[in-house]
Amino acid sequence: MTDATNAAWASLAALDKPSLNTLFAAGDRLADYSTQLNLPGGTIRFDWSKTHLDGAHVAGFTALAEAAGFAPRRAAMFAGEHINVTEDRAVEHTALRGVGRETSVEEAHALHLRMKSLVEAIHAGALGEVRHLIHIGIGGSALGPNLAVDALARDEPLVDVHVVSNIDGCALEAAFKACDPATTLVAVASKTFTTTETMTNAHSALDWLGQNGVADPYGRVIALTAYPDKAVEWGVDETRVLPFAESVGGRYSLWSSIGFPIALAVGWDDFAAFLDGAAAIDRHFESAEGMANLPLRAAFADLYYTQLRGTQTRACFAYDERLRLLPSYLQQLEMESNGKSVTLDGQPVGRPTAPITWGGVGTDAQHAVFQLLHQGTNLVPVDFIAAIIPGDSLSPDHHRNLLANCFAQGAALMAGKASKDGARAYPGDRPSATMLCEDLNAATLGALIAFHEHRTFCNGVLLGINSFDQFGVELGKEIAKSIVAGSASFDPSTEALLAEAGIK
Known part of the structure; x- marks a missing residue:
């Protein structure tokens, strides 16, 4: 932290903190804190009026953003500079959507055309009848595709997609039971093509194909990787290898060839719309300043x-069943990106970084965890996400009640309710934000995900940390490998567990 950022934090800490009711009484909150964006797939309203942001805090955070070098760091990301300093890499997921360094955009476009050709060839029957895809990956290679396929391909997908990430064999066996091996492709998604969980599952999938009459199991594999030579060495025909740039991080990779299962399930036109929706947010984020910049406002x-x-x-x-996997996706995006304890120059941050991201789907969550939100002792900021146009064809009563519950929860968290009976009293003054889509489609889903990517980036810049490495996931992997190899000893507790499980 610099003297300027420390001074900005000190100024923010000294400000008064008015209640939400006071803030609403003082002025037109909607005019200042609720904004509707027109996007390729329809509008999205970003309503942050029920948060405790006010003019003084916005001015303070704006000063912090200037002290932290937000504008030049944003420009450096879009220019393809190596802002991932610990790994000496550029951060170019926006180039996959057509926004960024010209050469990177051109390279991404060429790789997309390669993927489009393969997707359309499969749909046209070039690989025979294909009814199922088992997509094998983990982390960003699975969470993004799983979210998008679940959200967009519920009604008559062009290919039935099953995403498998867990090395627990039960997960892979469930996919096997749902698929006919004679009409199944296997996508192996790994940036390095060395990820233990992914490659173990891939070998088992090949065994399953071979044991069930597929003469050439490797001929049924599509490889999605930043290291195509390793995929070819493993046995995949080079015509079925879909590369992506090494500068694309795993949790930002669903816009690349990692999005192959999305395109295969919904068709190329919808995948292109998915990219376009994200690109609209990229352009907004690149050009808007201060409070007008919606990801920056959310980070404030x-x-x-x-x-x-x-x-x-x-x-x-998410008050939409189609977005039931969004909280899981955001957990990785936010906690892997900003769950750090040192600054860009390796010094202790000295303050909290990423909060724990969690959530669920409405209205289920109301009957499970909302008790704590309304009457518990923990203050929890809440985001609500919903769509005006329903995703079902049932009676309008379903969607009317769904939205009524969504909006009621935000209103109740803010207003509370007094009672002489403490068990029935609601303190209120609890914050929420709402993202209300006109419709949930490929473009608006892309926009929502890109919004959260840039929100995460903003938080990292203002905290002075690197949002684009993830060394914290490595130590456990290294120890697991040493256990399998039988090459290490551990504390008595771990040794006892290994012995009881028969692993050592």
Whole structure:
């Protein structure tokens, strides 16, 4: 942290913190904190009026952003500079959507055309009848595709996709039971093509194909990787290898060839719309300044709660069954990106970084965890996400009640309810934000995901950390490999567990 950023934080900490009711009484909150964006797939309203942001805090966070070098760091990302300093890499997922360094955009476009050709060839029958795809990956190679396929391909997908990430054989066996090996392709998604869980599952999938009459199992494999030579060496024909750039991080990779199962399930036109929706947010994020920049505005609110109010979690509730996997996706995006304890120059951050991201789907969550949100002792900022146009064809009563519950929860969290009976009293003054889509389609889903990517970036810049490495996931992997190899000893507890499980 620099003297300027420390001074900005000190100024923010000294500000008064008015209640939400006071803020609403003082002025037109909607005019200042609720904005509707027109996007390729329809509008999205970003309503942050029920957060505790006010003019003084916005000015303070704006000063912090200037002190932290937000504008030049944003420009450096779009220019393809190596802002991932610990790994000496550029961060170019926006180039996959057509926004970024010209050469990177051109390279991404060429790789997309290669993927489009293969997707359309499969749909046209070039590989025979293909009814199923088992997509094998983990982390960003699985969470993004799983979210998008579940959200967009519920009604008559062009190919039935099963995403498998867990090395637990039960997960892979469930996919086997749902697929006919004679009409199944296997996508192996691994940036390095060495990920233990992914490659173990891939070998088992090949065994399954071979044991069930497929003469050439490797001929049924599509490889999605940043290291195509390793995929060819493993046995995949080079015509079925879909590369992506090494500068694309795993949790930002669903826009690349890692998105192959999305395109295969919904068709290329919808995948292109998915990219276009994200690109619209990229252009907004690149050009808008201050409070007009919606991801930056969201980061101001995030940091208000973690830094000035001591919150340790942030919840996301999707009032749309099609977005049931969004909280899991955001967990990786936010916690792997900003779950750090040192600054860009390796010094202790000295303040909280990423909160714990969690959530669920409405209205299920209302009957499970909302008790704590309304009457518990933990202050939890909440995001609500919903769509005006229903995703079902049932009676309108379903969707009317769904949206009524969504909006009621935000209103109740803010207003509360007094009672002489403490068990029936609601303190209120609890914050929420709402993202209301006109429709949930490929473009708006792309926009929502890109919004959260840039929100995460903003939080990282203002905290002075690197959002694009993830060394914290490595130590456990290394120890697991040493256990399998039988090459290490551990504490008595771990040794006893290994012995009881018969692993050592």
